[in-house]
Amino acid sequence: AQRVTQPEKLLSVFKGAPVELKCNYSYSGSPELFWYVQYSRQRLQLLLRHISRESIKGFTADLNKGETSFHLKKPFAQEEDSAMYYCALTGGTSYGKLTFGQGTILTVHP
Amino acid sequence: DTGVSQDPRHKITKRGQNVTFRCDPISEHNRLYWYRQTLGQGPEFLTYFQNEAQLEKSRLLSDRFSAERPKGSFSTLEIQRTEQGDSAMYLCASSLRGSRNTYNEQFFGPGTRLTVL
Numbered sequence: 001a002q003r004v005t006q007p008e009k010l011l012s013v014f015k016g017a018p019v020e021l022k023c024n025y026s027y028s029g030s031p032e033l034f035w036y037v038q039y040s041r042q043r044l045q046l047l048l049r050h051i052s053r054e055s056i057k058g059f060t061a062d063l064n065k066g067e068t069s070f071h072l073k074k075p076f077a078q079e080e081d082s083a084m085y086y087c088a089l090t091g092g093t094s095y096g097k098l099t100f101g102q103g104t105i106l107t108v109h110p
Numbered sequence: 111d112t113g114v115s116q117d118p119r120h121k122i123t124k125r126g127q128n129v130t131f132r133c134d135p136i137s138e139h140n141r142l143y144w145y146r147q148t149l150g151q152g153p154e155f156l157t158y159f160q161n162e163a164q165l166e167k168s169r170l171l172s173d174r175f176s177a178e179r180p181k182g183s184f185s186t187l188e189i190q191r192t193e194q195g196d197s198a199m200y201l202c203a204s205s206l207r208g209s210r211n212t213y214n215e216q217f218f219g220p221g222t223r224l225t226v227l
Contacts (some may be wrong), residue, residue: 006152032213043113044218045123045199045217046215046216051213084150088152096141096158096205096207096213096214097155097156098145098155098216100153100154101149103150103152
């Protein structure tokens with residue numbers, strides 16, 4: 001069975017501090033991993049995907065197959081980064097169907 | 111086209127009543143997904159359509175739940191004999207179908223919040 005675990009429900013940092021949101025997954029195969037974000041009063045939207053290897057809004061995430069992790073990082077957090085972040089995966093015969101983690105609420109204080 | 115829309119945005123009903131939600135996807139998208147999100151949890155997959163064909167249903171989707179996409183455009187999700195445990199946010203998403211093992215971004219709607227009293 002595929003599973004995504006985000007161990008931190010809440011994460012608080014100060015503006016300018018580094019931030020890391022943790023994500024671990026369980027999947028027998030080669031999944032595709034994503035980070036989705038939901039800002040206050042907005043829809044869930046894709047932030048980044050591991051396969052594109054992009055940096056979006058200063059965020060990066062590296063897929064570590066050995067540790068089955070896909071942590072989201074940003075070296076200098078901004079107040080506008082405050083949001084709910086979900087890690088998600090897809091793969092196998094149900095390619096396209098997303099399995100989400102529980103989410104982490106990030107609060108960046110001024 | 112302003113993206114995926116869902117109607118209603120909020121629904122309050124009494125236990126035992128039937129409810130129906132509608133989702134209008136982005137017009138050229140042939141895949142449509144339904145997810146359910148309870149408080150403090152991430153979205154959970156319920157079912158998805160490719161055009162009008164329902165290709166997969168989660169074991170979460172009991173016999174009281176049924177979804178349709180009759181003409182491959184909008185979709186409806188009906189819950190019969192609602193229970194308090196059905197209270198949740200119901201999210202719809204749409205995407206283009208990718209080629210084999212190619213993920214196309216899912217665009218989410220604002221959701222329908224169901225409260226069962």
